[in-house]
Amino acid sequence: MQAVTLGPAGTYSHRAARAVADEVAFRESVGAIVDAVIDGDHDRGVVPVENSIEGSVTESLDALADGNVAVLREVVTPIRHALLAQSPDFQLVASHSQALAQCREFLEREYPDRRREAVASTARGVARAREDDSVAAIGHPANATETAPELDVLAEDIQDRSSNATRFLVIGPEDQRSRAGGKTSVVVYPAANYPGLLLELLEAFAERDVNLSRVESRPSGERLGDYLFHVDFEAGLYEERTERALAAVRDVIADDGWVRVLGSYDTEHVVA
Incomplete structure (x- = not known):
């Protein structure tokens, strides 16, 4: 099986x-990953959706809301950051914006005078550091042996929290959506806004004993102040309580609102 992910x-x-x-x-x-799965170019896509320090990856949330794909699996992996460079005399730290944010305290404490630059990925930062001895990168320490032997590991485990971890969702074609699994993800667009709307949506789950593990609003893109909601909950689509909760949600939303069911899935913890 072939998967496509951020490179x-x-x-x-x-x-x-x-x-x-x-x-x-x-x-x-992430949008290109979703398109590759929809077009059938690849069997699976793997997209980061949430980090334990910096929160949700909004690019992924928006792409999942817009694309007709199914979430098939969740992979949670610890994130170990290292500072990589050709020498300690670097002047710039280049990495993904999330990695820079996850190591903010370390950088401010150890290298307060060094500039920081956000790039498309941690691997892009590693590539910059390989080409320029004035640039350091933040990435997995194995990069120094696997992809960039020119670089030294100047410091390991530099993330601000030792519990740093990221959730990745494995996506596939919409027709492979599963009803089995311990978690389910849906996107809800109410197409309305009035006092108590969010409470009504939450009560649809609470009254049926469905525990919500995440609720996040994102702009709908229709107009300013109009939002949709990403909802993860701890129950499978095969369960009657889930069916009743989603039916209640559909009763709350306006005629032109919608609920996109991304699928049920299980969680796997891996050391990457």
């Missing part, structure tokens, strides 16, 4: 994808 080789997404597929291809954006 180039050496990203944390790449490491997560290797846990679910024999072959891994790369795209430069």
